[in-house]
Amino acid sequence: MQRYETEVIVIGGGATGTGILRDLSIRGIDATLIEKNDIASGTTGRNHGLLHSGARYAVYDLESAQECIKENKILKKIARHCIEDTGGLFVTLYHDNPKYHDLLLERCKLAGIKASEISPMQAMAIEPNLSSHTLKAVKVPDAVIDPFRLTSSNMIDAVERGAKIFTYTAVNKIITSGNDSVGIECINKKNEKIEIYANIIINAAGIWGQHICEIAGIELKMMPSKGSMLIIDYRTNNIVINRCRPPADGDIVVPGDTVSIIGTTSKEIDYDKIDNCNVDDDEIDTLLKNGEDLLPNIRRTRGLRAYCGIRPLMAVSGKVKGRKISRGIVLIDHKERDGMEGLITIAGGKLMTYRLMAEKTCDLICKKLNRKLKCTTHKLPLPGSEKKIPAKQTIKHFSGIPASTVGSTFYRHGQRVHNILTKDKKNYRLICECELVTEGEIEYAIKNLNVKNITDLRRRTRIGMGPCQGELCAYRAAGLFNEYNSTSPEESLKLLKDFLEERWNGIKPVFWGDGLREIELSYWIYQGLFGLGDFGDSDTEEN
Numbered sequence: 279m280q281r282y283e284t285e286v287i288v289i290g291g292g293a294t295g296t297g298i299l300r301d302l303s304i305r306g307i308d309a310t311l312i313e314k315n316d317i318a319s320g321t322t323g324r325n326h327g328l329l330h331s332g333a334r335y336a337v338y339d340l341e342s343a344q345e346c347i348k349e350n351k352i353l354k355k356i357a358r359h360c361i362e363d364t365g366g367l368f369v370t371l372y373h374d375n376p377k378y379h380d381l382l383l384e385r386c387k388l389a390g391i392k393a394s395e396i397s398p399m400q401a402m403a404i405e406p407n408l409s410s411h412t413l414k415a416v417k418v419p420d421a422v423i424d425p426f427r428l429t430s431s432n433m434i435d436a437v438e439r440g441a442k443i444f445t446y447t448a449v450n451k452i453i454t455s456g457n458d459s460v461g462i463e464c465i466n467k468k469n470e471k472i473e474i475y476a477n478i479i480i481n482a483a484g485i486w487g488q489h490i491c492e493i494a495g496i497e498l499k500m501m502p503s504k505g506s507m508l509i510i511d512y513r514t515n516n517i518v519i520n521r522c523r524p525p526a527d528g529d530i531v532v533p534g535d536t537v538s539i540i541g542t543t544s545k546e547i548d549y550d551k552i553d554n555c556n557v558d559d560d561e562i563d564t565l566l567k568n569g570e571d572l573l574p575n576i577r578r579t580r581g582l583r584a585y586c587g588i589r590p591l592m593a594v595s596g597k598v599k600g601r602k603i604s605r606g607i608v609l610i611d612h613k614e615r616d617g618m619e620g621l622i623t624i625a626g627g628k629l630m631t632y633r634l635m636a637e638k639t640c641d642l643i644c645k646k647l648n649r650k651l652k653c654t655t656h657k658l659p660l661p662g663s664e665k666k667i668p669a670k671q672t673i674k675h676f677s678g679i680p681a682s683t684v685g686s687t688f689y690r691h692g693q694r695v696h697n698i699l700t701k702d703k704k705n706y707r708l709i710c711e712c713e714l715v716t717e718g719e720i721e722y723a724i725k726n727l728n729v730k731n732i733t734d735l736r737r738r739t740r741i742g743m744g745p746c747q748g749e750l751c752a753y754r755a756a757g758l759f760n761e762y763n764s765t766s767p768e769e770s771l772k773l774l775k776d777f778l779e780e781r782w783n784g785i786k787p788v789f790w791g792d793g794l795r796e797i798e799l800s801y802w803i804y805q806g807l808f809g810l811g812d813f814g815d816s817d818t819e820e821n
């Protein structure tokens with residue numbers, strides 16, 4: 279049994295947990311994060327990626343709306359390489375109630391969100407694919423945020439400042455002394471037991487926070503709400519399009535990198551189903567129908583994959599249900615609520631309020647540790663976002679390397695592009711043509727970004743996330759694991775198989791037309807040509 283000591287243990291490597299780890303390490307507090315899979319593999323990696331302006335919540339949840347606009351402005355400064363500042367529109371179609379448009383404008387003003395009415399003609403000039411049935415439109419400062427890049431950047435900064443991260447390590451016991459929690463027991467993929475002792479344990483396990491409380495002997499009731507999303511094969515819109523009506527299924531289309539995402543649905547599910555959730559056929563139908571109402575050209579696109587996530591919501595009042603549950607932040611000091619010193623739960627909120635959640639949590643930690651240390655994360659840019667440098671300048675710096683390759687590496691890693699690209703041809707040869715991922719980027723990720731398999735590599739680089747879904751790049755990536763991670767050929771084959779299985783889970787729900795033809799081709803390449811099915815069993819755990 280390995281045994282460690284630290285000041286603070288953070289359970290959960292989503293945006294919230296890595297945000298807390300970064301905040302603590304900046305304040306100079308020794309901390310260790312434990313994540314049972316990879317970072318951003320929970321709800322953080324299964325959402326819409328919308329950097330809300332707050333307009334979506336302005337009508338029903340003013341507090342959340344105010345939090346959103348404040349964080350929206352902060353993140354646009356400190357995490358600029360994770361954000362595409364697209365802007366957003368709220369669109370009233372001819373059969374929507376126009377009164378909601380007026381209400382939205384009024385409430386946005388109250389929340390401090392800059393929302394301006396524009397004519398349908400102006401809206402269509404901004405977004406030419408918008409429905410011609412647009413009656414009214416409001417422009418808001420929505421944007422798009424990449425959850426993987428954001429989480430990874432928080433991890434990089436924390437680790438560079440001395441924090442520790444254990445991935446693929448699950449917490450299965452909270453060690454107590456009397457009434458108080460003093461440590462955790464966890465188990466890693468090699469079945470090794472690890473004990474870590476600390477003054478404070480942070481439960482940032484999102485929807486799994488209920489389970490963490492259970493193993494600490496405390497009751498905490500989460501309200502799991504499943505949301506499904508559909509990715510289509512190209513960017514149908516260049517700005518975020520929201521339907522101007524009370525929040526409902528399929529009323530947002532978010533552009534993200536090379537694709538667009540239609541979302542979301544909202545279905546309450548039982549807590550014991552949270553690890554076995556699938557996208558239902560009726561959800562795909564609803565998403566397509568409502569997406570097409572906003573952007574009719576969606577009809578001519580191909581569904582790439584569908585996925586779902588579980589909102590880590592906590593109903594403070596038992597009567598509130600579904601979309602009406604507040605997206606507000608819940609911070610629980612279990613000493614005050616349950617008499618257990620040393621355990622704090624942070625839940626609720628949103629991806630885009632992760633920094634604020636971390637700030638509130640770390641302020642409470644400092645109070646408990648009696649340390650007068652102030653939060654500075656609202657001012658300190660994440661690694662990669664330090665300076666506002668135009669892409670053109672970076673492209674010029676790397677003259678000789680194709681501009682598109684430099685541009686996309688810069689887009690994903692910001693100023694860290696200088697740690698990745700070199701003028702050696704092997705470094706910038708393309709491995710993933712859809713997302714323009716180079717061998718240099720893969721080498722950098724494998725060596726520096728806590729990557730254990732090809733799915734982790736996808737989260738750090740977007741390899742396999744484009745239209746071919748890994749068909750033409752997965753085997754090359756597996757080969758590079760062999761080269762840069764000393765993985766044996768057999769292990770590389772297993773990584774390849776696991777990755778293809780993981781991609782397959784998301785493709786299954788959209789299995790028709792051109793998508794079906796594409797997957798048939800992938801099948802023939804990997805099964806027919808490479809005979810991949812002849813090698814051992816896959817044990818992928820992800821949807």
Ligand SMILES: Cc1cc2nc3c(=O)[nH]c(=O)nc-3n(C[C@H](O)[C@H](O)[C@H](O)COP(=O)(O)OP(=O)(O)OC[C@H]3O[C@@H](n4cnc5c(N)ncnc54)[C@H](O)[C@@H]3O)c2cc1C
Pocket residue numbers: 289290291292293294295312313314315316317318319320321322323324325326327328329330447448449450482483484485486487503504505506542586587588589590625626627628629630631
């Ligand atoms: C459908 C949908 C759409 C959404 N869209 C948006 C959006 O557009 N914009 C936005 O801002 N927010 C959005 N959200 C909300 C946002 O995704 C979540 O609020 C946020 O990602 C939660 O992050 P987290 O770090 O708190 O939780 P998680 O990302 O779930 O992290 C918790 C982590 O804890 C780990 N864990 C659990 N148990 C253990 C254990 N025993 N040991 C070790 N580790 C453990 C899990 O593996 C997981 O990685 C959406 C949510 C959903 C479901």
